Amino acid sequence: MEMTWRWYGENNDSITLDHIRQIPGVTGAVWSLHDKVAGEEWEMESIQEVVDQITSKGLSPAVVESVNVHDDIKLGLPSRDKYIAIYIDTIKKLSQVGVKVICYNFMPIFDWTRTELYKALPDGSNALFYEKNAIQHDPKKMAQRILDGAGDFTMPGWEPERMAKLDDLFKAYEGMTEDMLFDNLQYFLERIIPVCEACDVKMAIHPDDPPWPIFGLPRIIRNRDYIKRFLELVDSPYNGLTLCTGSLGPNLDNDIPAIIREFHDRIHFAHIRNVKVYDNGDFIEVSHRGKDGNVDVYDVLKAYHDNDFKGYIRPDHGRHLWGEEKNCRPGYGLYDRALGVMYMLGVWDSLDKRKEE
Numbered sequence: 001m002e003m004t005w006r007w008y009g010e011n012n013d014s015i016t017l018d019h020i021r022q023i024p025g026v027t028g029a030v031w032s033l034h035d036k037v038a039g040e041e042w043e044m045e046s047i048q049e050v051v052d053q054i055t056s057k058g059l060s061p062a063v064v065e066s067v068n069v070h071d072d073i074k075l076g077l078p079s080r081d082k083y084i085a086i087y088i089d090t091i092k093k094l095s096q097v098g099v100k101v102i103c104y105n106f107m108p109i110f111d112w113t114r115t116e117l118y119k120a121l122p123d124g125s126n127a128l129f130y131e132k133n134a135i136q137h138d139p140k141k142m143a144q145r146i147l148d149g150a151g152d153f154t155m156p157g158w159e160p161e162r163m164a165k166l167d168d169l170f171k172a173y174e175g176m177t178e179d180m181l182f183d184n185l186q187y188f189l190e191r192i193i194p195v196c197e198a199c200d201v202k203m204a205i206h207p208d209d210p211p212w213p214i215f216g217l218p219r220i221i222r223n224r225d226y227i228k229r230f231l232e233l234v235d236s237p238y239n240g241l242t243l244c245t246g247s248l249g250p251n252l253d254n255d256i257p258a259i260i261r262e263f264h265d266r267i268h269f270a271h272i273r274n275v276k277v278y279d280n281g282d283f284i285e286v287s288h289r290g291k292d293g294n295v296d297v298y299d300v301l302k303a304y305h306d307n308d309f310k311g312y313i314r315p316d317h318g319r320h321l322w323g324e325e326k327n328c329r330p331g332y333g334l335y336d337r338a339l340g341v342m343y344m345l346g347v348w349d350s351l352d353k354r355k356e357e
């Protein structure tokens with residue numbers, strides 16, 4: 001396993017590479033070109049610049065999160081071929097600078113969705129929160145809440161220019177079914193995976209967050225059966241998963257350790273975070289410690305360890321601690337994620353020791 005850390009880039013993250021390299025056990029910075037919208041070309045010069053920044057600090061640039069997929073591909077429009085060609089071009093360029101895994105998602109219109117970015121927890125920290133009843137009818141209101149809460153930071157998947165076109169996007173997705181979305185995903189995968197095989201870059205789809213349909217939009221990467229169907233669309237190790245415990249976790253029917261044990265050879269990137277799910281279906285992000293929420297992080301790590309997991313792991317969202325919400329990206333503060341790294345490495349090291357005994 002390789003422990004990594006998501007980094008939003010210079011002047012785009014309150015956390016620097018110098019911070020990251022001091023967190024014990026972290027060997028890689030998970031990066032992206034965050035000024036690129038879906039469907040835009042990635043120039044080699046811009047790629048190289050970020051890779052050089054990361055490698056100059058002794059960190060690995062092997063994981064990119066994300067290269068976003070244009071809505072025309074998800075919608076299956078004739079223009080998708082143009083955007084797939086651009087996507088392929090990006091895969092090839094990334095392979096030339098040592099990238100091994102590309103994280104992406106196939107969620108229509110909205111990326112991860114929350115109703116509050118700084119919900120107070122009893123201990124005085126705060127975290128991303130999802131109120132189930134608030135996500136019913138008014139996507140614009142929700143989008144505005146996210147944009148307001150993010151302050152000066154851009155939010156991947158929530159770019160203001162995309163959100164300004166919400167009416168058009170909803171119209172375009174009208175009548176879209178799960179089967180149609182699967183078909184469009186298959187069309188995309190059948191064209192990119194042979195390229196990935198040729199240049200040794202593994203694709204790793206991120207589950208839908210939360211793992212259920214919202215605003216009448218289908219969401220298809222959300223439980224064991226849908227993951228199985230996804231993996232069979234193109235049965236290649238290069239067609240794989242970013243297994244995110246925080247995305248699958250809000251549905252308590254998802255047995256995440258069992259999913260890891262079944263599909264571990266197709267998991268290339270593990271996002272680990274804990275969520276506390278309330279009786280009414282609301283949920284909030286909590287510390288990585290298993291006892292603090294509904295994701296048993298020990299069992300998750302044991303499932304990876306038992307299967308000799310060689311992929312990349314990163315702590316996913318954390319709480320905002322000690323006042324850091326004033327200047328960090330929502331969910332991406334320094335302290336709780338660093339504590340999460342240490343918890344996970346503590347578990348991992350003890351599993352290593354027990355194996356030796």
Ligand SMILES: [Mn+2]
Nearest residue numbers: 244247271316
């Ligand atoms: Mn995640």
